[in-house]
Amino acid sequence: MPEKAIAVFEGKEIRRYYDETTEKWYFSVVDIIQVLVQQADYQTARKYWNKLKERLTKEGSESVTNCHRLKMEAADGKKYLTDTADAETLLRLIQAVPSPKAEPIKLWLAKVGYERMQDMADPARSLDRAREYWQQHGRSEKWIQQRMMGQETRNKLTDYWKDHDITKDEEYAILTNIIHQEWSDITVKQHKAMKGLKTQNLRDHMNEAELIFTALAELSTRQIAESMVAVGMDENKNAGRKGGRIAKKARLDLESKTGRKVVTGENFLPSGVKKSLPNQNKD
Numbered sequence: 108m109p110e111k112a113i114a115v116f117e118g119k120e121i122r123r124y125y126d127e128t129t130e131k132w133y134f135s136v137v138d139i140i141q142v143l144v145q146q147a148d149y150q151t152a153r154k155y156w157n158k159l160k161e162r163l164t165k166e167g168s169e170s171v172t173n174c175h176r177l178k179m180e181a182a183d184g185k186k187y188l189t190d191t192a193d194a195e196t197l198l199r200l201i202q203a204v205p206s207p208k209a210e211p212i213k214l215w216l217a218k219v220g221y222e223r224m225q226d227m228a229d230p231a232r233s234l235d236r237a238r239e240y241w242q243q244h245g246r247s248e249k250w251i252q253q254r255m256m257g258q259e260t261r262n263k264l265t266d267y268w269k270d271h272d273i274t275k276d277e278e279y280a281i282l283t284n285i286i287h288q289e290w291s292d293i294t295v296k297q298h299k300a301m302k303g304l305k306t307q308n309l310r311d312h313m314n315e316a317e318l319i320f321t322a323l324a325e326l327s328t329r330q331i332a333e334s335m336v337a338v339g340m341d342e343n344k345n346a347g348r349k350g351g352r353i354a355k356k357a358r359l360d361l362e363s364k365t366g367r368k369v370v371t372g373e374n375f376l377p378s379g380v381k382k383s384l385p386n387q388n389k390d
Contacts, residue, residue, distance in 0.1 A: 116142055116215045122179045124191060125305075129276040133191035135179055136200065143206040149182070156190070163203060170199045241311075244375060253315055257322040264329040271332070272339045281340070282347050289351020290324040290358060291317075291370045302374040312374040316361075320369060324354035 114121045114134075119142050122135040140159070141152040163171045173196040178186040192200065194216045201209050234255065241251045265279065273279060287295050299309050313321065328350025331337075337346045358369050 116212065122189070124177050124179065129193075129280050131193045131276065133175060133177060133193055134197060136174060136190040136192050136197070139197060139201070139212065140204070142212060143201065143204045143208050145206070145208065159200075159203060160190075163200075168199075168203075170196055170203070246375070250315060250318075253318045253322075254310065254313075257310065257318045257325075260322045260326050260329075264325045267329050267332055268343060271337060271343065273343060278340055282343055285344055285347040286324050286328055286351045287321070289348050290320055290354035292355070293370065298370065301370070301372045303372070303376060304374065307376075312376070314371065314373050316369045317371075320354045320358050323357060324351045326350075327353040 114123055119138070121138045121142075124133045125131070126133060137149065137153050137156050140156045141147070141149065144152060144155055146152045146155065160171050170192075174190045174192045176188045177191045179189040179191070180186050197216060198213060201212055237258075238251055238255070241254065246254070268279065268282065273282065284295050287293075287298065291298060293301070295309060299305075299307075302309070302312050304312055310318065310321070328347050331349050332343055332346035335342065335346060337343045362369060
């Protein structure tokens, strides 16, 4: 299983899988159910989940539809297809299970990286926590300001997509990658590899210039999409390519004037992690 594929809640191992494309963790639903119903026997918990699935399906719940079947390692060391769900879907499923462990599980999900969902009703709380997190990790106020401005630009773009027939996580990831590749000449995955990142958020490890050009590409994409009233994947892909090219032109102009590359392997990883990385091109 991939690195950090096991998380632990009150001594119980919860299997999970990190999807590089959607940049999300997917957790084993049965493992979560075991905790909720306080059932030590896996097969009993699995039967409980199967009955719950049937009930939710009859009720028309989208939670079951949003579950993904992924291969995960079982106690016998073999991998089997297992129902998994991201944290947002899990929070909905948890509501369907009467359990004293419901609230502790929600808090645990927040601690493993999904606090953002609890902040949907209070965005200011999320921003304050993000600023505090970046300060604790040594980011300058200038960098933090640029990061937050870039996130606002990103949010406006994804809001546009949501309102114009972009509904799936995979579609968001594809469009994001198109924009990124157009302005930077490398994919999101390649950029993360250049910086030695695995599960970390790429934007949290961008330098100031990378943040600025990412924001320019996404701002340009949104304004172009709005002007052409782009709907669906094909039209928004077209807008993304055009928006990315605007930022690429600006990037190349800056690089020609300064003799320095905008896209680099610089990151904010702890020194111990950096030592374990292969040599990076800092040009």
